[in-house]
Every structure is written in structure tokens, then in C-alpha cells.
Amino acid sequence: MRRSLARRYLVGALALSALVGLTACSSGPSDPSTPSGEPQTGGTLKVAIDLDPYCFDGQQNAQTALHNVVRQFLDSLTIYDPETKELNPWLAESWEVNDDMSEFTFHLRDDVTFSNGEQFTAEHVKANFDRIISLGALSVKGSGYLQGYVETEIVDDYTAIVKFDRPRVSFLTATADSVLGMYAMETIETAPEATCLGENLIGSGPFVVSQIVKSERISLVKREGYNWAPETMAHQGEAYLDGIDFSILPERSVRVGALQSGQVDASMGIPPLDAAGFTASGFQVLTFSNPGIPNNLSVNSKAIPDVEMRRALQKSIDREEIRQIVYGGTYDEVRGAISPSTIGFIDLSDHLAYDPDGAKAYFESQGWTMGSSGFYEKDGQILSFTSAHIAPGNDVLFEMVQQQLARVGVQLQLNGIEASVATESRRNGTFNTLQTQQTSLDPDVIRSLYSPVSGSNGLQLDADSELGQLIEGQAYETDVDKRMEMIEEIQRILVEDAYLLLTNIQTQVQVATSNVQGLSFNLNANLSFYDVQLTQ
């Protein structure tokens, strides 16, 4: 069974790599397809989305696919420049931070209005953050961003100070996320269960919600008079498109068919193996590697304390083979402990080379001998580890990892588990290796997953270990340069001491017809339709 599965993927991969070789695919925010000459205005873009959101309110529901929609009608205080990875002004013209990074003063633009006519003021900043706090468990991501929030002080109409009871070095990064986007008072005064169903979702963005039909579609129309686009955009003023119709098509083959038959102009969530076929037939394929922690098997340092053993396991994983066979060569390669779009990323690919001979040499130096089962053995024991991954979505990937480890004589026992069981075993330390990944722009995500003090302790570190102290300490380091040095050191240890057995980077794949121009991702992994033109 398994062999035939592998063969099927191999045949597919060979065919695909031939296609990929012939056509270039644009990738990432650094390479948006920019149109030339007079901009083409008008037209309604039809987009298929893969996710059926359980809730349409962006402050409550943090699912990435929903935020590809929310970003179009909700503006934020700040935005990241995808080229420089610098924080840029948006609704906030400028900001100051106090010395211990617990108070953030925002100076707001005075020319912004919501689509219902409300003027955007400091009141809105206060009301939005207060709302997220009162949402509590209904806004898991938002509450996380506002951990330690005390209050927002309104200095004058266009100045607000956001106060925390502790240093919050990652808060500024969070203000760029549409989960902390700014709603009008009318939305904030609506009951959260009604906004979830799509009622009264009013923002100040370049598009306005015109109709939401649960499980079916979300229609947006252009906001007349929009004039506060951030400078990171390719143009100013109103959006080029008249509107966007998002259709919720959860079934993969329906999205593919709708795109091929011209019933939609673009589709999100196209599997990598299909994407290569689209490239070959003249469609544009946009990929974006989500920021945050790449997909990996995080090692329980109590279960596998021998750093050389962990390094040998790291050497046994052939990441290029995974990229080609499981992901059709569409995904970027994994090059470090965090994804390249994450703030503070350093390239550690030198430590991620595939070296099966090196791995075998280490096992043999430790007295392991190749047994009749094809695995290394010592004192009648097989060299064997368990791994847990979120099933069923990742089965093919981890079966591949299992095969790769088997090639060097290590047995990996796979367990497909439910996400909540993963959360539990991460906390309790009942694992050898556990699949982990998380999308986040700020490297503080390392703390929430791995800190033994204020996180899930996903590596089972001791609080007084060097790594444990670095991970926890960076969150309170108010000197930005010093913090970045700590972040670099953490990445080095995570990869060099092989705490994270890295496999691949979670990548979004979007496909559009050649008539759609100017579609790009922002650094928060959301699509931006503001610069999009629909040509004939």
C-alpha cells in the first residue's frame, strides 16, 4: 500500500517538476505582478475561498482565509512594508513607546471615516481594544495580543495611549494584524453573536461589506472616497475594482473546476499539486510562505536529551524530497527555525543539510548495529521514536518522514491525533516528537509555544535552562537590538541543537487568471485586493 502511494506521488512529482521547469511562477510579496500604463478601473472580481468561516467577525475569528476577506474592509493602526519588513503608518500617523515598553502612544490620522459616516477617533481605538478584552475566549488570538492590557487613555480626539501592566515588546507588530483591525462604534455596539453572522461589519477599508450569506458568499463593493491607503500600496485613492464577490467553495475539485471554466477569476486554497498544472495552462500562481514557526516535529528534550542524537535525526530528513514529492515543488524550502517572512529571521540552512551517512556514523559510534529488521538495534532494543501529528491532513507528509528515517535505520512510530490532544500532550510532555506549526509575524510566537514559564513548553525545557531563559527573556527585553540578538540566538539553538526537526513551510497557494493584475500578499499573510485591476 505504502509503496504504491509513494510511487504515485513520485510519478506526479516528475511530471510536475517538468512543468515547473518550463514556467516561472511569481511568488511572495516581493514580486507582485504590476500592470503598466493607465490603470484599468471597474469590474467585479469573483474569488473562490476554501474556508467556510464559522464566524465573519475578524476580531473573533482569526482563520487566515477569512482574513483574506476581512483585510479588504477593515483598516489597522499600522501595516508592515513587505519589502523592508518595517512597520509603516496607516490609521496611526506615528507612535511612541515608553522606556519599559508598557505604554504605546498613537497619533491618529484626522481624515479617516467609516463607511457609515463615523469619524475615526481615539474613542475607536479604546472601544475596539476594550471589546476584544470583553470577548475573552471568543477572541483567542486577539486576547493573546492584548495580554496584560490595562486600558486605553484618550488624550485628545486623535491621540490614544494603550497601557499594559507589563512590557509588551511584540504589541506594535500585533497592531498590523487585521485581528486588531478598527471597527466603527456601530459594530462594537452590536452583539458579538450578530456580528459573527455578518451583521453590521463596518470598517474604514477600501471595500465595504454589501452582503453576507452564511456558508455561501461575501460580497464587497468599493468604498467611494477612500483616501487613506498606506504608502506601502502601489497606488492611492479608491480601489480599482468596483467590487469583489467571494464565494465559499469548500470542495477542492469545485474550486479547480470553477477556475478552469471561468466561473471565478481567482481561487484561494489550491493544493500545490494542482497549482503546477494551472501554471502550465497560463494561470498565475501566487505563493506565500506564512510567517511563524514552520512545520516541524518538536522534540521533547526530556525524552531525547542527547543533542547528538537529535542532530542525527535532523540529518536524516531529506527536506528537498519532501518539497518536491509532497508539495510538487510549489512551496519554498524551509531555511531556519522561523519562516523567512517572520521578523528577525536568520538563514540556518547550512545546518539543515541532508546527511544520512553522518547520521548512520553517529548511531554506529554509539554502539547501535544494523539488525535484521532493517533498523538499528542495541541490547535487543530497536532504535525507535514516536511522533504525533495532527491527522488526517498531514498523514502523507509524515509517512514520507517515516520512510526517510527508515532509510537510515530509525523507526518512527506515527500517531495521528486530534489538535486538542496535541495541545494536551505538549503541556504534559507525553511525547517524543510532536508536530508543531504556528502562523505569526512576531517571533514572540516561539515563547507561546516553547516557553516553560508563560507558554505551552513544547520542548519540555527547564525554566532555568539557557534556552528557556532566552525564550522567556526576549519578551521583556525593551532594547530592540538586544531583543533581536536574543531572537537570533534562540533560532540558532533551536536548529543547531536540533530541538525542531523541520519538515516544510506552510504555504498559501492562490491561483488567478491572467486578467487579474496587482494581486499581492501583505506580510501578515493576507491577500490585498486594493491594487488589483481586472483587464479584459
Add this chain to the structure above:
Amino acid sequence: MIRYVGLRIFYGVLVVFLSYALVFVLLNVLPGDPVELMLSRGGDATYIDPQLLEEMRQRLGYDRPLFVQFFDGLFGVMRGDLGTSAMTGASVSGEIFRALPSTFTLAFFALLIGLPVGVAVAVIAVLIHRPAISEFFRGIPVLNASMPTFWVGLLVMQVLSFQLKWFPAYGTEGWQTLVMPAMTLAVPVIAVTGQVLIKSMDEQTLEPYTSTVWAKGATRARVQIRHVLRNSLIPVITAVALTASSLLAGAVIVETVFSRNGLGRITVTAILNKDIPMVQGIVIVATVLVVLANLLVDLLYPLLDPRIRKAYGK
């Protein structure tokens, strides 16, 4: 007669109660904390603040002893209160009743297509004695029964929408959007109606009364349609009630493939997002619907068949 009706209603209530109890036990026997399950949506390894977990546990009442949860939930069901969604805080019964009309419309049109086609196929299969033709029509319900709804939906869409471009692949506006989903959902209806009716008509054809009709010089069509078909319809009505559950199951797939809102779709969303109160509510409402369909048929029997009426007396 009253005893007959009373017994049927009692069985119905019992089934609803058992399904409530089964769901409750399953949820509490399965590994993993339900509240943690609900908050860890998707593959991301989110760190959840223990304070948020506690807040959620209290809001949904999972901090109370199990028997309190069991009976409180049960009394809620009796009052028609199915609790609130863990995801959105909205009322579960509200969400379900908003979704029902769309599913009912779909099921109605599926029956409208499926029943006449099923009956026609069966009548032709029994009426025509040329083996090739009869076997062909006898094969249609079997074929329908063996085709998975999921596959039929995608196939219909591939041909009628992507290739011929007659109908839109998705959307809910206009009658065109209803054609493909209703056709797909009619497939199991045709299967059940056709199979049961063919079998029933074959049996009836061998009954002695047909000889009498033949002897009186009736034509084959008159024997089969006027006498045999009428006597064969009782099992078909039972079968139609049984399709109520397969229509609900089919709606899960058809509504997902054709991107329509409805009971099937909210089931999928609730399961994917681990909205336990919502899943519980849907199971109960689905059980009630199936029980009602069966009850309706049970109550129809005595009206349709004098023998049953006589058996239960006054």
C-alpha cells in the same frame, strides 16, 4: 386506535431521548477536554491562556457535575432550548431553524424528481416483459443505490456546469442553481423507491387476486397499474420515510459540494470547528425530523390500508 397512536409517539420520544443520552456519553467518554477541544481549532498549535479556558468552561457550563449537565441539557431540549454555540455565542436552535428552509426546499425538489422517476422506473421494469428492457430498468435503482452522492454531485457538476456550462457550479439565486443539487439528492430517492416498488410489485403479481383480474379479461397494464401498483404502495411509503434520513445525510454532501447553506452545511462547519453544543443540537433536531417522518407514515398506514385499521380496532 388511540393505543396504536400513543405507542408510536412513545417510541418516537424514546428514540430522541436515547440519541441525546448517546451523544452525551460519547462526548464525555472520548479523550480530550471538550473545552480545550473547542478552543484548539485548526492545525495551528495555539497557546491558550488557562484563564480563557476557565471562562469558556463556565460560560458553557462544563464546570458543573456531569449529572447536572445531563439533566439540565435534557430539560433544555424539552423546552426547545438547545443552548448556545461555542463558536459564536448565538442560540443553537436559532442557527438550526435559519438553516432548515434551505434544506427543506432542496429535499422537496429531490423528492419531486426522485419519487415519480422511481415509480416510473419500477412500473416499466415490471410491465415490460422483454428481458433486455426489463433487466435494464430493474438495474437503474441498483445503480443509483451504488453511486455515492459525493461522486454523483461532482460528476453532474463536471458535465453540466464545467463542460456544457448549462448551470452555475455554485450560488443559490434563481432556479438554475437548484437543478444540479436536487438531481444529485434525488439519486438515493430513486434507488429506494425503485427497489422497494419492484420487489413489492413482483410479490403482488403472484397473489391470487391477480388471477381473478386476469380471468375477468383485464389487460396487463390494467392489472399492473390499477391493482398491483395500488397494493404495492404501502412498503414504498415506508421506504420514503426511510429516505428522510438519507436525505439529511445527502444534504451534508450536496450542500458542501454545491456551496449552499442548510442543515447539512452547518453540521460540517460545527464538526470542523468542534462546536460541541451545535453538534449536539443538530443531532437532536435530525433525530426529531427522522422520528417525525416515521411517525407520519405510521399514522398514515391505518388511513391507507383498511386491514391495519381493522387490526387495531376502534
